[in-house]
Amino acid sequence: MSNEKGPDHSRRKERSRQAILAAARALVTEETYEKVTVEAIAARAGVGKQTIYRRWPSKSAVVFAALLALSEDADGQSVTLPDTGDLQADLKLVMRATVEEFADPSFDKLIRALNTEIANDAALAAEYREKLARPLDEAKKARLRSAQKAGQLALDADLDLALEMLYAPLFQSWLHRSRPLTAAYADSLVDATLRAFGPGTGARSAH
Amino acid sequence: MSNEKGPDHSRRKERSRQAILAAARALVTEETYEKVTVEAIAARAGVGKQTIYRRWPSKSAVVFAALLALSEDADGQSVTLPDTGDLQADLKLVMRATVEEFADPSFDKLIRALNTEIANDAALAAEYREKLARPLDEAKKARLRSAQKAGQLALDADLDLALEMLYAPLFQSWLHRSRPLTAAYADSLVDATLRAFGPGTGARSAH
DNA sequence: AAAACGAAACGAGACGAGCCGTATTGAAGT
DNA sequence: ACTTCAATACGGCTCGTCTCGTTTCGTTTT
Structure with missing residues (x-):
């Protein structure tokens, strides 16, 4: 070109x-x-x-591009979650790391700015989902699929829904500052999510 | 005075x-x-x-006050959730109603404005939690306590956490426009949350 | 009771400052 | 040479302050 x-x-x-x-x-x-x-x-x-x-x-576009570039550097190429064979332990590791990220003031301001932009601009939101959210979600879902094969997660579990229930509460608590983000909180989210989507829970329907 | x-x-x-x-x-x-x-x-x-x-x-303060006043009128005095004795059915009713609220363009714009403000101003966020979020959460928790007495929810369930896992995914999906908000989605959230916090799930710890 | 009064709140709008996004110009890079 | 650039001027818009003359309404006077 x-x-x-x-x-x-x-x-x-x-x-x-x-x-x-x-x-x-x-x-x-x-x-x-x-x-x-x-x-x-x-x-x-x-x-x-x-x-x-x-x-x-x-x-908006400049700032958004700046934030995009930031994580493109950080990601390198491939995002992979730890897979020790113990889903619960691996997820707690990841969630605790996420909690600590949010505690960093620079990261906090950055993500608030990013959210302010995408909340009010559908086009930026789409680009954000495509370039930032989706790759991360795919990495997380890969880990969950591995857990399904290992019998640690229901085979018919809705992985998108499971990820949302794992991360959305953390995100919302941070966004609204409604509760302190602690390692114990991260653990609770993992435990509750695994109760909902663990093996033999009949994840598709509770009837 | x-x-x-x-x-x-x-x-x-x-x-x-x-x-x-x-x-x-x-x-x-x-x-x-x-x-x-x-x-x-x-x-x-x-x-x-x-x-x-x-x-x-x-x-910011004017607009925030306007939005506060709006819901102070709407709430009347007491917020109460339906209680037919069937927690799952009642929650699905409420969640479906919430989904429909978010589909209204006026409501959408209003809540996006509100969120833009409280995401970037800790003082406004605190006022929001105190005057808007807390009363609603208390009403929801009252319904959950009733369900605990009826044996439809674990006695040691963390009700705050349960509410977050029920509502935060819906809120985040709406905020980021990451998926369509449907009645089926609302139902899935209720089902998953009840699997995590239902009776006999040992809600405090999964060890 | 009716009229005049005065303090508080008001509508209107001029103002300086800051920012946005465009246009111009002369200097610097290749 | 040809392009890209930094610097800066510009018109337009909004913010938040300030001023000015007017309206409201309880009080006081007649």
Whole structure:
């Protein structure tokens, strides 16, 4: 697509692109999302405003791209959950790690900003699901399928529903600050979810 | 409290107060939250901007107050859930009703606005929990306690956790638009929650 | 009782500041 | 040379403050 004839300007573009995303990320972690301005991002990145508007259509898009890029780096290629053969132990490990992530103030501000954007913009929400949520969910579901084969989870369990019941309460408690996020809470969620979807629970219907 | 000597202007205050809150509510349901301006609220209410700023410190506070007032009216005094003696049926009724509420575009916009505010302001979040979330949760917990007495729920079930696992997935699915909200989905949540917290599940620990 | 008074609350809108997104220009990179 | 860039000016919009003249309504005077 960019195999044109002219001189190669991709290095400049890439450098300023990285600077913009880094500046956006830094500002979101420092201030609350509403206070982050395009002008501040440009100033911090040592970049003209027009350079930002050349690439992204709005402030939301820039910030969203910054958050996307963040986790694309972090993920590397493949996301895999631990699989020691003990589903309950593995899930508690993961859930406790998630609890600790939410305790980090920078992570907290970042995810709040991300949620503010996707809650009010259906298009961004779709992109978020596609690029961030889905890969993670697939990794989690892979672990659950492995547990089904090992007889630790009902064969007819609705894995999407199980994941929701595992994660949504944690997410909501954090979003609304309605209770402290502790390791014990993480464990309780795992225990309750396994009671609902464990082997022999007849997960499809309780009649 | 207000047993001063001076003349009583409370009638004027109350009239303009109601007009402001009604205008704020109307605008939030018509536009998206970001597009609602204080000036628009003032114009719609037939009120000067200063009258708004005399009472509330910021735009967020006005809109939040408007949403609070809305449900204070709706609630009347006491919130009670149906109790036919069949917990599963009663919960499905309530969850299906909740699903339908979220399908209403006005309600959708309203709750998205409310969530945008409380997600980014810890003080508003606390007020929200105190005045809106808690009374509803207490009503739901009352129904669950009744079910415990009827032997339809484990006696040592963590009721707060059960409520979260029932409602948080619905809330998150709606917030992120990650799946269609159907009656079948509502039923699945009830079924799964009852499998986790039903009688004889040893709800406190699964060891 | 009727009229005049005065304090509080009010509607309207001007104002400065900040931000958004666009347009222009001259410098720097390749 | 040709492109991309930083810097900056700009119009438009919103916020929250401030001022000004008006309306409301209990009190006081007649």
